[in-house]
Amino acid sequence: MSQENYFTKLKELPESIRQFGGLIIITLVIILSFLILNNIFGEGDDLVKRMKIEEDRIAEERKLNELISTLPSGILVTFDGTDHHRLSDEVYEKVCKATKLIPQRAIMGANFLNFRAHEIYTINGNKIDETFVEWDEQKNKCFAGFTVSGNNVGVDEKIKVSGEALSFLSTGIDTRIYYIKNF
Amino acid sequence: MEFLKKNPKIFQWLFLLIVFFALCFAIEVPETYKFIRGQAEFIKDPNQSTFVFAGKEVRYYAFDVFWRLPPLLGWLPIWINDSLFFLMNDWMPMEFWNEDTQEFKTRPLLLQISRNLTGFMTFIIELIREILLGGLETIVAFTSWDFIDANPWAELPGLPWTIVAAGATILSYKLSGKGLAIFAGLTMVYISIFGQWKPSMQTLSFILVAAPLSFIFGLGLGISAFKSKRVEKALYPILLVMQTMPQYAVLVPALVLFGVGDHAAVIITMIVAIPPMILLTLLGLRAIPPEVIEAGRMSGCNNWQLMFKVLIPTARRDILIGVNQVIMVCFSMAVISAFIGAKGLGFNLLLALNQLNIGLALEAGLCISLIAILLDKMSLAWANKQTDYFGNLSFFERNKNTIFFIGAFVIGIILAYIGTFLFKGTFNYLFEIPHNKGISTADFWNKGVDWIFDTFFVYIKAFNTWLIQEVLQPMRALYLRMPAVATIVLVVGAGYLIGGIRSALVVCGLTLFIALSPWWDRALVTTYMATFGVIISCLIGFTVGTLCFQSKSAAKFMLGVCDIFQTFPSFVYLIPVMMLFGITDTSVLIAVIVYATIPATRYTIEGLRSVPVGLHEAATMSGVNKFQRLTKIEFPLAFPHMMLGLNQTIVFALFMVIIGAFIGTEDLGQYILKALSDKNGAGIGLTLGICVAFIGLIFDNLIRTWVGKRKKHLGIA
The missing domain is CATH 1.20.5 (Single alpha-helices involved in coiled-coils or other helix-helix interfaces)
Structure with missing residues (x-):
């Protein structure tokens, strides 16, 4: 009602x-x-945090790219005694952090000194699982490496090859690992 | 307060605007929001959120929902695309006999239907093309290549251009008299001596297939809708969407279904051209007085006779105006379908625009426009022509046009024969002037463009910079600054205030579709460009229309100008603006303004004309001056009609904004263009097209509802 x-x-x-x-x-x-x-x-604050981290990363990468563009093209080394451009300790760290690529040449050189890795690499069609370039804060050195895996005479194997990145190749656009000392 | 009590609507609108702005200011732009450029959207970003629906993964940047809704319909384009691929490649495989290999082959049903359809279309286009231009494909289709090798004489000869020109002139004379006949003759001579004969005939052959087929299907569906409410209800939403759907967007699914070429262009043109034919057939049949139907029944007509002997002849005028519309749509599609490989003038125009050869583009554009105007005038003359059933004419009087045509045919063949001697060792100009071998004014126009640039560069650049930096960019930023919730409140609130809860729900549904698609930001950019164009077009159109209305001859002249401009295919408008402003947003917006001003001007004049003469006299008797009569009587009464003009202006502006993507914008049109070159773009293209159509429909719904109510209020409904 x-x-x-x-x-x-x-x-x-x-x-x-x-x-x-x-x-x-x-x-x-x-x-x-x-x-x-x-x-x-x-998603609120969590997303903002994530995006900020990403934005910082992009900003850092941009700074490193700027640095790389100022470096001379060619081979960059971390030691004396060659005609190549010698990196200062500070620039060495930055170049290491900016470097992502490990070309075939550096991988072949490192493999040459690791027989088992070389074997798996050639048997499985020159396939590389993953590569990495890291700056070791304790040793103040740049380490680069890669993993190869595959079947070697009926056995599945996975080997990680790693060593100090002693020289880099600057293309003018980016830098790449030129030589890995894995001995 | 008293004012608000007297005008509650104003109070309600004020409330709505306050809520809208309050929401805009209350909701901050999220820190993570940025207007993402086209390219970046395809990069996988670990910060994107994902959801899976119907087996499809959708990636998106998650914002505060008040700011931007998550793209919950993001799966739709992927799903449409996958469904199309499934239907074309996997659905219902069947054994079909293959003539070439002489064995059965397994093919999905839809693919087989599509291939048969395209084969049939290709055959008809080739047939008409070969009648106009000559060739051997048709003969080969009935015989074989061996036959044509053995009998080279069997190749079809093309019609000399002189015969087609004479035919067009005689037909125009029959339909409308000397004026149109002279125009037809000059047009044909122009396209011939400018070396545009071949592409023009290619375009014409495409239209001669698409237009009759669209007419037949449109008429058939219109009759079915008239006879059955169910058919009408089923067709209604499709017709509604197709009216505001950019023609561009339909191309993408057509690519998947029918491939590339003239056949696909014909089918897609039919899809676009059939809706206006259905609508005008329905309109014509509905307008028939019941007495006529009764008279037909009383005379003993069965249903078939009633329809074809009574109803269709009575609705002849509307149906023929439908034919006129079909032809116009076919012409606008002749250029757009060049994107999917249709040959002819459209293709040449597109090629010239791509090379920024404005002179060549202008020649091709002028040619298309002239043919479009000619066919428009011819079809309208046909629609308005009254048959004289009682004239007592002699045989010659009845058949003089046919006799003249036969005479012209014979003379044309003789001339072409003489041409073989006159132009020995070179092209027979009395038979056909080859493409690019005629007179060309391209260089003159190109030099003109260079001169304009050299002379006015500083001013054009200054205007461009001012417009982009001071007007367009702030306006775009304002639109993008609108939170989704505020926009939806504004649109739905407007719908409610104008048309009640029903209208509010309709616009809410349409807006939500766009808001839940992944292209809300782009839709806002499209809306901003269209709104800018519409505001300027309306200002120009309403002013020009009102001024022209003051003099009868000026009004008649302006309506004629509008008629001519309306027949130009939309792409043609890009040529002069690109000449002046280059590849910038300014070019697109000026093209939008020019194109959209046409309906604004036309509807203003027609609206003001629709005010009853009696009221004019009554006003004059009451002692009002011209200005008072205009503002107190004519404008209020003509306003509903003018608002329909606004509706058309919005649709025109949207179409042109989408086509403007060709120049380079960042709106929905750009994504449709991208979808055209993407093999998985069918779903995206169609969904984007629906989004544009829905923007148009939102305005259409609001304006039409308001007009209906206003007309009722004024007692002129």
Whole structure:
């Protein structure tokens, strides 16, 4: 009975007020729906943190790229006694951090001194699993390496070859590992 | 307060705007948000969130939902694409007889149907092309290559250009008289001596297939919709979407289904051209007075006779206007379908635009426009021509045009024969002037463009820089700054205030589709460009229309100008703006403004004309001056009609913005263009097309509802 009265009263309200009420309800419904969806899909602060880390990484990479573009093209070494460009300790660290690529030449050179790795490498069609270039904070040295895996006469093997990155190749666009000392 | 009580609508709108701006200011731009450039969106980023729906993985940048909704419909384009590929490559494999290899071959059903259809289309196009230009494909289709090698005389000779020109002139004379006949003759001579004969006939052959087929299907579906409510209801949403769907977007799925070439272009042109034919057939049949139907039934007509002997002849004018629309759509598609390999003028235009050879583009564009105007005038004359059933004419009077054509045919052949002697060892110019061997004004235009650049470079650059930096970029930033929740509140609220809860739900659904797709940002850019174009177009159109309305001859002249401009295929508008402003957003927006001003001007004049003369007289009697009459009587009464013009202006602007992607924009159109060159782009292209169509439909819904209510209020519904 009271509900009927309520509806009758609502119906008796002027058209403009009813319409205004409708507008408010629609607005609230939309905002509430968004609120619910935000609870389900919103990633908020966590995403901001992740994006900030990514942005810092990109900024750092950009700085390193700028540095690389100032280096002379050709072979860059970390030791004296050659005609090649000698890297200062500070630049050496930065170049190491900026370097991602280990070309075939450096891998072949390192393999040459690791017979088992060389064997797996050649048997499995010169395939490399993964490469890495890391800066060792304790030793203050750049280490580079790769893993080879495959079947060697019926046995599945996985070997990690790693050593100090003694020289780099600067192409003017990026730097690559030129020589890995794994002995 | 009293004012608000008297005008509750203003109060409601104010409330809506306050809520909108409050939401805009309350919701900050998330730190992680940036408007991502097209290329970067395809790079996999570890910070992207993912979800899997219907087996499809969707990657996206998750924001605060108030700011941007997650793309919950991101799976749709992938799903459409996969479904199309499944239907074409795996669904219902069957054994089909292969004529070439003389053995059965397993093929999916849809692929077989599509190949048969395209084969049939190719055959008809070739047939018409060979009648106009000559060739041997048709004869080979009925015989074999060995036969044609043994009997080289069997190759079809093309019609000399003089005969086609004479035929067009005589037909124009029959339909409309001397004026059109002279125009037809000059057009044909122009396209011939400018060496555009071959591409023009290629385009014409494509239209001569697409237009009749679209007419037949459109008429058939229109009749079915008239007879059955169910068919009408089923067709209604498709017709609605197709009206606002950019023609560009339909190309992408067509590529997957029908491949590349003229046949695919014909099929896709039909898909675009059939909806206006259905609508006009339905409109014509609906407008038939019930007395006519009764009279037909009383005379003992069965259903078939009633339809084809009574109803269709009565609705003839509307149906023929439908034919006119079909032809116009075919012409606009002639250029667009060049993207999927249709030969002819459109292809040449596109090639010239790609090479930035404005002179060549202008020649091809002018040719398309002239043929379009000619066919438009001819079809309209046909629609308006009254058959004289009671004229007592002699045999010559009845058949004089046929006799003249036969005479022209014979003379044309004699001339072509004489040409073989006159132009011995070179091209027979009395038979056909080869492409690029006629007169060319391309160099003149190119030099003109260079001169404009050299002379006005500083001013053009200054204008460009000012427009982009001071107007366009801030406007774009404003649109992109709108949080999703604020936009949806504004759109849905507007829908509610204009058309009640039903309208609010419709626009809510349409907006949500776009907001939940992965291209909300791009849709905002499209809307910003279209809005900018629409605002300027309306300002120009309403002013010019109002000024022209003051004089009858000026109004007539302006409507004629609008008619001519409306027949130009949309791509043609890009030529002059590229001449002046190069490859910039300014070019796109100026093309949008020019293109969209046409309906704004036309509907303003027509709206003002629609005000009853009696009211003019009553106003004059009441002692109002011209200005008062315009502002107090004519504008309020013409406003609903002018708003329909605004509706058309929005659709035109959207179409041109999408085509503007060819110049280089960052909106939905650019993604449609990208989808065209992507073998997995069918789903993306179609979804993007639907998004653009929905933007148009949101405005369409709001404006039409408002117009309906306003007309009722004014008692002119």
